Amino acid sequence: MATATRPPEPRALDGWRDTLRGRADRGGHGTSESLTPEQLSRRRFIVSSFWTGLGVTVAGALGGAVDYLYPRNVAGFGGPVPAGNVADFPAGGDPTQFRVGQFWLMNLDPAETRPGGSGGAAGLLALWRKCPHLGCAVPWNTTVTVDRDSEGWFRCPCHASTYNKAGVLVAGPAPRSMDTMQIDLDDAGEITVQTGMISNGGTDNPSRAITHPLLPT
Numbered sequence: 001m002a003t004a005t006r007p008p009e010p011r012a013l014d015g016w017r018d019t020l021r022g023r024a025d026r027g028g029h030g031t032s033e034s035l036t037p038e039q040l041s042r043r044r045f046i047v048s049s050f051w052t053g054l055g056v057t058v059a060g061a062l063g064g065a066v067d068y069l070y071p072r073n074v075a076g077f078g079g080p081v082p083a084g085n086v087a088d089f090p091a092g093g094d095p096t097q098f099r100v101g102q103f104w105l106m107n108l109d110p111a112e113t114r115p116g117g118s119g120g121a122a123g124l125l126a127l128w129r130k131c132p133h134l135g136c137a138v139p140w141n142t143t144v145t146v147d148r149d150s151e152g153w154f155r156c157p158c159h160a161s162t163y164n165k166a167g168v169l170v171a172g173p174a175p176r177s178m179d180t181m182q183i184d185l186d187d188a189g190e191i192t193v194q195t196g197m198i199s200n201g202g203t204d205n206p207s208r209a210i211t212h213p214l215l216p217t
């Protein structure tokens with residue numbers, strides 16, 4: 001037979017509430033509303049210390065990764081590339097290819113007045129091998145003859161853009177002459193080509209050649 005449960009007297013409910021409130025006030029797991037200012041301050045200190053420590057740890061890890069990955073003294077394309085000594089480059093000699101730096105280096109001779117020659121320039125010039133048309137690697141071809149008396153041109157194998165020894169465009173669909181790279185020379189004539197410092201090619205390419213007292217003439 002079911003028995004009816006009598007609801008607690010209002011007086012008894014008040015007693016439970018008083019008991020729970022008393023526990024919270026004595027430092028139990030109460031809400032922030034029930035903590036003293038000292039307890040709140042300690043909680044905030046612990047929380048802020050945690051986040052500060054986590055931030056320092058993450059920043060340290062990221063800094064270490066960036067430091068590890070940051071390129072220094074890059075020796076390939078995009079950085080400085082050693083290219084020998086000026087004494088290695090005879091005036092009017094064929095261009096030398098440096099595959100690691102993706103450039104051609106030559107000592108232009110103003111006496112090489114043929115159409116595919118120096119364009120009247122004297123000195124070292126570094127040309128980026130990438131064709132300004134669609135990016136094919138441009139070879140120096142000693143057997144290409146653009147006119148009967150002039151062998152030796154830069155001739156792109158993709159669409160036949162053709163450039164003289166100073167990289168000046170003479171034929172083909174390329175929008176401009178071959179791009180040039182900055183050359184640094186020290187007192188002893190050691191050559192460094194800055195493959196990350198590239199200038200758009202132009203008809204003034206010959207004037208970008210640089211000289212050095214030890215450069216063969």
Ligand code: FES
Nearest residue numbers: 131133134156159
């Ligand atoms: S990529 Fe060189 S001519 Fe087109």
